[in-house]
Amino acid sequence: MLIQVLNGVVYGGLLYLLAVGLVLIFGLREIVNFAHGALFMLGSYIGFSIAAIFDFWLGLAGAIVAMTLVGLCLDAGVLRPLRKHDHMVTVLVTFGILLVLETFATAVWGKAFRSMQPPELLSGTVELFGEPFPVYRLFVIAVSLCVAGGLTVWLRHSRIGLYVRASSVDPTTTGILGVDTDRLSLLVVGLGTGLAGMSGVIAAPLMALSPTMGNFILIESFIVVVVGGLGSFSGAFIAALLIGQIHNMGAVYLPWASTLLPFLLMVCVLIWRPTGIAGGKG
Amino acid sequence: MSGNPTSLTAPAGGRDSGPLSRNWRLLTAAAVAVAAGIAAPHVISSVLWISLLTQAVVDMIFATSVGLLVRQNGRISFGQAAFFGLGGYIFAVSIAREIATPELAIILAVVLPTLIAFLLGLIIARIPGVAHAMLTLAVGQAFYEVVFKWRELANGDDGMSVALPRTLFGFDSGMLQTPGSMLPIVWTILVMILVGFTLMARSPFGQLTEAIRENDERAQFIGYTTTLPRAVIYGASAFVAAVAGLLQTLYNGYISPDMFHWSLSGMALIMAIVGGPKIIWGPALGAFILFFFKDVAGDATEYWPALVGIMLIVVTLLLPEGFAGLAERTDVPLRRLRKGRAS
Numbered sequence: 348m349l350i351q352v353l354n355g356v357v358y359g360g361l362l363y364l365l366a367v368g369l370v371l372i373f374g375l376r377e378i379v380n381f382a383h384g385a386l387f388m389l390g391s392y393i394g395f396s397i398a399a400i401f402d403f404w405l406g407l408a409g410a411i412v413a414m415t416l417v418g419l420c421l422d423a424g425v426l427r428p429l430r431k432h433d434h435m436v437t438v439l440v441t442f443g444i445l446l447v448l449e450t451f452a453t454a455v456w457g458k459a460f461r462s463m464q465p466p467e468l469l470s471g472t473v474e475l476f477g478e479p480f481p482v483y484r485l486f487v488i489a490v491s492l493c494v495a496g497g498l499t500v501w502l503r504h505s506r507i508g509l510y511v512r513a514s515s516v517d518p519t520t521t522g523i524l525g526v527d528t529d530r531l532s533l534l535v536v537g538l539g540t541g542l543a544g545m546s547g548v549i550a551a552p553l554m555a556l557s558p559t560m561g562n563f564i565l566i567e568s569f570i571v572v573v574v575g576g577l578g579s580f581s582g583a584f585i586a587a588l589l590i591g592q593i594h595n596m597g598a599v600y601l602p603w604a605s606t607l608l609p610f611l612l613m614v615c616v617l618i619w620r621p622t623g624i625a626g627g628k629g
Numbered sequence: 630m631s632g633n634p635t636s637l638t639a640p641a642g643g644r645d646s647g648p649l650s651r652n653w654r655l656l657t658a659a660a661v662a663v664a665a666g667i668a669a670p671h672v673i674s675s676v677l678w679i680s681l682l683t684q685a686v687v688d689m690i691f692a693t694s695v696g697l698l699v700r701q702n703g704r705i706s707f708g709q710a711a712f713f714g715l716g717g718y719i720f721a722v723s724i725a726r727e728i729a730t731p732e733l734a735i736i737l738a739v740v741l742p743t744l745i746a747f748l749l750g751l752i753i754a755r756i757p758g759v760a761h762a763m764l765t766l767a768v769g770q771a772f773y774e775v776v777f778k779w780r781e782l783a784n785g786d787d788g789m790s791v792a793l794p795r796t797l798f799g800f801d802s803g804m805l806q807t808p809g810s811m812l813p814i815v816w817t818i819l820v821m822i823l824v825g826f827t828l829m830a831r832s833p834f835g836q837l838t839e840a841i842r843e844n845d846e847r848a849q850f851i852g853y854t855t856t857l858p859r860a861v862i863y864g865a866s867a868f869v870a871a872v873a874g875l876l877q878t879l880y881n882g883y884i885s886p887d888m889f890h891w892s893l894s895g896m897a898l899i900m901a902i903v904g905g906p907k908i909i910w911g912p913a914l915g916a917f918i919l920f921f922f923k924d925v926a927g928d929a930t931e932y933w934p935a936l937v938g939i940m941l942i943v944v945t946l947l948l949p950e951g952f953a954g955l956a957e958r959t960d961v962p963l964r965r966l967r968k969g970r971a972s
Binding site for chain 1: 705752756758759760762763764766767768770771774775778779891895898899902931932933934935937938939940941942945946949
């Protein structure tokens with residue numbers, strides 16, 4: 348039972364890494380990045396390719412750097428030029444990018460499923476509550492908790508963090524008050540996509556790699572963002588852990604309904620509070 | 630092509646044309662379009678072409694349903710395939726299990742999705758913008774998960790073939806699976822839907838929904854409830870999506886969970902956007918263009934989804950009103966020229 352709870356935290360942690368990227372980008376640009384799942388997938392493949400030549404850690408670092416660069420290009424090349432357009436236009440454009448990236452991955456790595464081994468340092472199991480538990484899964488939990496902690500400290504106690512929070516409440520006023528929201532956005536989108544790339548590599552040893560691997564987790568992280576309250580960082584954290592538990596408990600105890608439970612939770616939360624657990628803007 | 634969809638737009642109207650003559654012109658155009666559709670199978674000799682056109686027209690009906698949501702509600706849906714799939718599944722499952730007579734099954738297949746969408750609309754319609762897009766995606770995918778997992782319903786992932794009864798409403802059901810006779814049927818249905826939507830857009834209800842789309846809060850201040858009209862539009866758009874799903878099932882005699890998949894919703898949305906949802910026949914035009922674009926690009930390269938993505942990006946950036954907007958823009962100066970000569 349406790350082991351199952353931990354497994355739920357592992358999945359919740361991965362969801363958090365994706366969802367928080369979506370929330371960061373939403374805060375600055377007021378759009379939902381439909382290509383986020385594709386960036387997760389791309390990060391996975393880049394990590395996989397580098398790890399095949401060197402080792403896991405270089406793969407992880409390489410994927411984070413590569414996806415951060417992709418994010419900088421995404422912001423400078425797509426989101427910034429489109430900021431005056433209707434937000435739905437930008438959402439549609441990110442949907443187009445999703446199609447392009449999936450095709451790109453199919454062209455480079457093929458359609459076949461690939462698998463990736465965890466690093467040797469983290470292979471094997473430890474005894475937890477009298478049952479063996481993979482060390483690698485503990486590592487995933489640790490990473491997502493570190494990211495959550497680091498982000499919280501950064502957002503609460505640094506000047507840039509203050510700007511980011513201000514901007515996610517009202518980007519226009521923040522801009523009027525003298526914050527360069529375009530530069531801020533570059534940083535934040537880069538951070539968000541970097542996190543997507545990181546979660547891609549971290550998730551790779553736990554799931555099979557395929558060009559469409561990002562779709563399912565994208566939909567679940569959408570549910571996280573909606574349930575948590577669009578634009579809320581703490582809401583995303585709580586919702587990610589909640590959905591992680593529901594996803595995992597469902598898979599163990601209610602296999603026939605497991606994929607439906609997150610959707611049901613979402614519908615219930617929205618009837619109860621249309622703006623999500625932590626409120627926020629629509 | 631059989632029947633030109635552009636013939637369906639009544640001219641935007643000079644000062645002298647009252648609503649009555651506008652509606653007459655619309656009906657005349659529709660009659661011409663239907664006649665062209667009936668004539669098409671006799672003119673086009675290639676069965677392959679007639680068959681492709683039939684499939685394209687089903688896509689055009691589906692895209693029109695997505696376009697209605699964008700046009701009247703200003704909302705983008707990534708989950709419209711749910712109602713497309715429901716239309717097909719409700720029909721197929723009811724006749725396979727003999728829950729209803731085939732005729733009743735056809736009626737249920739369009740009425741139930743409409744009701745479900747109306748009820749869902751009451752919840753979803755309150756949520757604006759980007760959150761709405763995410764929600765429709767999640768709701769649509771929930772339907773997919775159910776039919777995918779529930780093997781006893783219709784073989785889950787494998788899909789199910791549908792044996793049509795010999796006659797439907799007294800007609801030989803073989804007509805529905807012969808391209809030469811199905812093309813006029815689907816085409817006439819498409820024309821009827823476009824005429825219906827045009828009349829609705831001109832009606833006070835259509836104008837109310839547009840007012841709500843432009844400014845929900847202000848419409849409430851004037852004293853309208855805004856959620857109900859939005860939910861009605863959801864119902865109407867799901868009705869059309871279900872009709873498309875039902876027609877596809879009748880024509881192909883096969884259902885599978887892919888009918889519910891979000892990539893299909895996404896494709897329908899791309900069709901609507903590429904065509905231009907501001908104009909009622911725009912999404913249908915977009916579906917027509919993309920159907921044949923996919924056909925040609927799919928033959929040329931297996932990487933065609935990237936081409937569709939690039940097309941979407943280019944159109945949203947360079948042609949915000951889609952191809953239909955482009956067609957109207959080039960049409961207006963021409964019409965002005967003609968008018969100038971006449972006077």
